[in-house]
Amino acid sequence: xxxxxxxxxxxxxxxxVAEKILSAHVGRPVRAGELVVASVDGAMATDATGPxxxxxxxxxxxxxxWDPARCFLVLDHATPPPNERIGNLHRLMxxxxxxxxxxxxxxxxxxxxxxxxxxxxxxxxxxxxGADSHTPTYGAVNAFAVGVGSTDLAAVWLTGxxxxxxxxxxxxxxxxxxxxxxxxxDLALFLVGHLGVAGAIYQAIEYTGSAIHGxxxxxxxxxANMSAEMGAKTGLVDPTGLELxxxxxxxxxxxxxxxxxxxRFDVSTLEPLVAAPHSPDRVVPVREVVxxxxxxxxxxxxxNARLEDLQMAAQVLRGKRIHPRVRLLIxxxxxxxxHAALEDGTVQVLSQAGATFIPAGCGPCxxxxxxxxxxGEAVIASTNRNFQGRMGNPRASIYLASPxxxxxxxxxxxxxxxxxxxxxxxxxxxxx
Amino acid sequence: MGxxxxxxxxxxxxxxxxxxxxHIDTDRIIPGKYTKTLDLSHLAEHVLxxxxxxxxxxxxxxxxxxxxxxxxxxxxxxxxPLALKAAGVAAVVARSFARIFYRNAINIGLPAVEIxxxxxxxGHRLEVDLRAGVVRDLTQGExxxxxxxxxxxxxxxxxxxxxxxxxxxxxxxxxxxxxxx
Ligand code: SF4
Numbered sequence: 001x002x003x004x005x006x007x008x009x010x011x012x013x014x015x016x017v018a019e020k021i022l023s024a025h026v027g028r029p030v031r032a033g034e035l036v037v038a039s040v041d042g043a044m045a046t047d048a049t050g051p052x053x054x055x056x057x058x059x060x061x062x063x064x065x066w067d068p069a070r071c072f073l074v075l076d077h078a079t080p081p082p083n084e085r086i087g088n089l090h091r092l093m094x095x096x097x098x099x100x101x102x103x104x105x106x107x108x109x110x111x112x113x114x115x116x117x118x119x120x121x122x123x124x125x126x127x128x129x130g131a132d133s134h135t136p137t138y139g140a141v142n143a144f145a146v147g148v149g150s151t152d153l154a155a156v157w158l159t160g161x162x163x164x165x166x167x168x169x170x171x172x173x174x175x176x177x178x179x180x181x182x183x184x185x186d187l188a189l190f191l192v193g194h195l196g197v198a199g200a201i202y203q204a205i206e207y208t209g210s211a212i213h214g215x216x217x218x219x220x221x222x223x224a225n226m227s228a229e230m231g232a233k234t235g236l237v238d239p240t241g242l243e244l245x246x247x248x249x250x251x252x253x254x255x256x257x258x259x260x261x262x263x264r265f266d267v268s269t270l271e272p273l274v275a276a277p278h279s280p281d282r283v284v285p286v287r288e289v290v291x292x293x294x295x296x297x298x299x300x301x302x303x304n305a306r307l308e309d310l311q312m313a314a315q316v317l318r319g320k321r322i323h324p325r326v327r328l329l330i331x332x333x334x335x336x337x338x339h340a341a342l343e344d345g346t347v348q349v350l351s352q353a354g355a356t357f358i359p360a361g362c363g364p365c366x367x368x369x370x371x372x373x374x375x376g377e378a379v380i381a382s383t384n385r386n387f388q389g390r391m392g393n394p395r396a397s398i399y400l401a402s403p404x405x406x407x408x409x410x411x412x413x414x415x416x417x418x419x420x421x422x423x424x425x426x427x428x429x430x431x432x
Numbered sequence: 433m434g435x436x437x438x439x440x441x442x443x444x445x446x447x448x449x450x451x452x453x454x455h456i457d458t459d460r461i462i463p464g465k466y467t468k469t470l471d472l473s474h475l476a477e478h479v480l481x482x483x484x485x486x487x488x489x490x491x492x493x494x495x496x497x498x499x500x501x502x503x504x505x506x507x508x509x510x511x512x513p514l515a516l517k518a519a520g521v522a523a524v525v526a527r528s529f530a531r532i533f534y535r536n537a538i539n540i541g542l543p544a545v546e547i548x549x550x551x552x553x554x555g556h557r558l559e560v561d562l563r564a565g566v567v568r569d570l571t572q573g574e575x576x577x578x579x580x581x582x583x584x585x586x587x588x589x590x591x592x593x594x595x596x597x598x599x600x601x602x603x604x605x606x607x608x609x610x611x612x613x
Pocket of ligand 1: 112365366
C-alpha cells in the first residue's frame, strides 16, 4: 500500500488474507498494488462464457488444457436450452469437453457457484478463477476467487496462470446477533446499500465479526456472493466457525495487516431490507415499500437458493396459498439441494402453496428464459441484480430481497414483511 | 482479425465522443438475452439499446465512448466490450471501470482509458493517445491525463488483444509484469 515502505527481509510485513493467498500462488511475498502473474488452482466457465472462451482458446492455438482435472464447465445459465442457438452452444461445450477433458456439469445439475463449493472443487487457501462475476462466492470457503471474462479464462486454460493486481482490502466487522427473521441476505443488502455499487471497486473485502462467525456455509455464500455488487475483486469470509466436510487449514489475516478501510457495524437491530429498482444499492427497509403490488416472485440464484433459503420460504408459506395474481417461481441452487428439500418435505410445502419449480440452474435470474416479466410488471426476487432489463424486459421492475421477504410478498400479492407472519407461527423458528 | 485489431489499438485514436453517465451496467451495454451467441454482428445490432436506442444509428467507426464512474459494472460478459467494438467504437474513456469490463476490453484489444473529471460533451472530437497517456478534447482544446496502464496491458493491447499476445508468446512474459509504460 502507498505510504508503507518495504520492510526488511527478516521482518515479514503483516498481510491481509488476499496478500497471503496470492503470495502462496506467486511464490514470494506480495503486497497490495503489485502486479503479479499467479498460478491458478481451478478454473470454471459456464454456458454464458464458455463458448467464447473455447473460441479464444482455439485462436490462441491451444492444443490441450493446462490441467484438465482443474477445469470445470457448467451448463446452467440457459438450461434446458430455450432455442436451437443455445442448444448448439451447449453442444459445442460438450464436444470441447470430450476432446480436451475437464469436468462438465450437465443441464439440471445446478448453478456453477453452488456446484464448485458443494463438490469441493474449490477449497480454502486456493486461487480460483471463474468466468462469471459471482465467482467471489467462494470466499465463503476462504478461497481467493475472482471473476473474469472468456478470453482471460481461455488464457488460464492455456497457461494455468493469471495476471492480477494484488488488491487492497476493505475490512468489514459485523458484530451482534441477527434478529429473528433477518438473514444473511439482509446483511448483504445492508452492506451494498451502505458501500454502493462501486464501493469496493478493484478491492478485496474481508468479512469478520461475531455475526459472521455464527453463519452457516450457505449464509456465508450469500454474503460473499454480493461482494460482486460492490464491485469487489473478491470477498473473503473469516473462516472462524466454518464447517466443511474435509480437513483444511484456514487462512487468517496477520495482526496489523494493512487495510484501505475498516467498517464496523452492529447487526442486532437490522430489519428486513429490499433493493428497489433499478440498482442493487437502492436499499430501503421493507416497511418503506410494503404494499407495492408484485406480479412475479422468484426464489433462486447463486445468492439464495440453498436448502436454508427454501426452508425459510416454506416456513412463511406452510399451509397457506400464494396470492392468485402472483406467480412464484423456484429454481433450487442444485440437484442436491432439490433432493434435500424433497426429503425434508420443503418442496411439497412450497408446491402445495402454489409455487412452480423450475430446473436447478440460473433460471430467470439472467433474463434468458423461464420467467421473463411482462411490461410494467413488478418482480421480487432473491437474486443479486436488479438492473433495468436484467430479467429480460427493460419495462419491468425488480426488487431484491431475502427468500423470507419474497415468500411473504408472494403470499400477500404485494411486498410484505415476513417477520409478523413468522412470529404468528407455532413452530420455533431460528435462523442463524 | 489480427491486423484490424492491431490497427484499432494504434497508439493514437481520433474520433467523435458519445458521452454517458455513471454506473452503466453490462445489461445496458448488451442485454443478457442477446449474449448467448458467437455471432458478433448480431451483438452490434443491440448495443446500448435500452440506454440509448438511437446510438446504433449515430455511431460511426472510430467513435469514442465516454462514461462516468464504474462503467461496465455487472456481469462478466465479454460480449459487452465485443458489442461496442463490433459497433465501431474504437476506445472507451471513463472516470472508472468495473474491473472485469476493464480486463475484458483490454483482452479483446479495445483500449479502455481512465481519466479524471472532464468537460467532454457528445459530438466533441477526441484524441486518445495511449503512448503519452492523455485524452485530448480537440473541440475544446483541453487535455486530460490518463491513469497509467500497467505494462502487461499495453503489451496485450499492442498485440491486438490477449489471444494474439498468447498466440505469439505462449505464456506471460515476466518482463511485462511490472511498472508503468
Ligand atoms: S444465478 Fe444469476 S447471478 Fe448467479 S451465476 Fe446464475 S445468472 Fe449469474
